[in-house]
Amino acid sequence: AQSVTQLGSHVSVSEGALVLLRCNYSSSVPPYLFWYVQYPNQGLQLLLKYTTGATLVKGINGFEAEFKKSETSFHLTKPSAHMSDAAEYFCAVSFSGGYQKVTFGTGTKLQVIP
Amino acid sequence: KAGVTQTPRYLIKTRGQQVTLSCSPISGHRSVSWYQQTPGQGLQFLFEYFSETQRNKGNFPGRFSGRQFSNSRSEMNVSTLELGDSALYLCASSFTGRQTDTQYFGPGTRLTVL
Numbered sequence: 001a002q003s004v005t006q007l008g009s010h011v012s013v014s015e016g017a018l019v020l021l022r023c024n025y026s027s028s029v030p031p032y033l034f035w036y037v038q039y040p041n042q043g044l045q046l047l048l049k050y051t052t053g054a055t056l057v058k059g060i061n062g063f064e065a066e067f068k069k070s071e072t073s074f075h076l077t078k079p080s081a082h083m084s085d086a087a088e089y090f091c092a093v094s095f096s097g098g099y100q101k102v103t104f105g106t107g108t109k110l111q112v113i114p
Numbered sequence: 115k116a117g118v119t120q121t122p123r124y125l126i127k128t129r130g131q132q133v134t135l136s137c138s139p140i141s142g143h144r145s146v147s148w149y150q151q152t153p154g155q156g157l158q159f160l161f162e163y164f165s166e167t168q169r170n171k172g173n174f175p176g177r178f179s180g181r182q183f184s185n186s187r188s189e190m191n192v193s194t195l196e197l198g199d200s201a202l203y204l205c206a207s208s209f210t211g212r213q214t215d216t217q218y219f220g221p222g223t224r225l226t227v228l
Binding site: 041044 | 156157159162204214218222
């Protein structure tokens with residue numbers, strides 16, 4: 001079965017500092033990997049996704065993530081945090097083939113300190 | 115282009131009642147997925163519909179059911195409500211429902227069971 005582990009339910013960074021949100025997955029077949037962001041009282045918005053090809057994926061709002069098969073990781077980074085980045089972030093995994101049945105991580109709440 | 119809409123946004127019910135939630139996907143999207151989000155269990159996949167057919171189902175009891183209409187609008191129903199059904203119910207749509215498709219989420223329906 002596929003699973004996702006997000007290390008750290010809460011992460012605090014200073015404005016302008018590097019953002020690093022960790023995600024490790026478990027999958028016996030090549031995964032598709034996603035990062036979503038959720039602002040209070042809103043649904044989820046896709047930040048970026050890895051399906052095939054280039055392992056460094058660039059997304060919206062300056063975020064990027066790198067798929068590392070050897071480490072089974074898909075960490076999310078942003079060079080410089082903005083106050084508007086404060087939100088909850090979810091890593092998710094699904095399998096190639098078949099249809100939507102995405103498994104989400106437990107989420108990481110990002111706090112940006114001015 | 116209008117986003118995914120969910121109605122109602124907030125709902126309060128009592129134990130034993132039933133409830134129906136509605137989701138209108140983005141125009142042209144034929145796949146609709148439903149998720150339950152709770153603080154304790156996080157985001158969990160309920161089911162996915164495509165062309166009025168349920169293609170995938172998560173691990174939820176039979177009290178949770180859904181359907182999709184010919185215009186791709188979807189409803190989910192929960193019968194005999196329990197306190198533990200209190201959650202944010204999210205709907206997501208995509209063109210085909212394939213794993214590589216981007217899912218677009220609605221703002222959710224917050225259900226409170228008293």
